[in-house]
Amino acid sequence: MIRGLAVIAAAAPLLGGCVIYASEGGERDVTVQLASAAVDEIGEAGETVRSARFEDGRLVVRVDSNGCTSAANFEVRLVGEAPAALTLERVRADPCRAIVPEGVEVSWTYAELGLEPGASVRLMNAIRLP
Template sequence: MAPAVKALAVAAALSPLLSACVVYDSTGGDEVSVRVGSQTTTAVSAPLETLRAVRFEGGAVVVRVDSNGCTDASDFAVEVTDGTSTDVTFTREQPDLCKALVPDGVELRWTYAELGLAPGKAVAVRNPVRLP
């Protein structure tokens, strides 16, 4: 057997062993399809809400978001992930379908206690923040 054919045969034999793990991280709302054998799984990730501003004051996290007049804190899921640092992610679950003009958006507030955050803890907000 020629060396090139042997190398190709070895590569073909090892390829299933090397393709066992896929890690994908995106904040762009991409559609991702993963094929394993004859199975295909498709997942669509929602884009992260772009915040107009975020600040920490008075024992609370305050964010300013776009609004059409009907946005409130209950429209958002807030995910707090503890790891090397504590990450906070705001995801809009209910769209604001109202038609009001709210050029400055609205401020939403969650207390540290509501989010399970301890005062003085280092926190990273994962959402993009629009510069003024």
């Protein structure tokens, strides 16, 4: 009996699991703030990003993640016009504990950002070089 309990106690940690939440096509709680402040007032606030690109009608940004990061974790601020200054700020923490060394890509359509295709935009976030 004691030997059986010892085996169960030793095996219990091995039977534990890890649940990782994936937001494949999930949340689209997009917040975009349009401001009239001068671009200089934005400063260098916002999330440090790994990369950013515009493709196929979307802004695609690679950011750090603990496994649960989605576009809903960010607020997008647009200031000024031609070119507008765009800043991404993380407003909701990622509570997961997965190992995601390459980060994740999050994206917003031009329509979600209130941008016309071909519009000039400056990304104000710092970019971490590899």
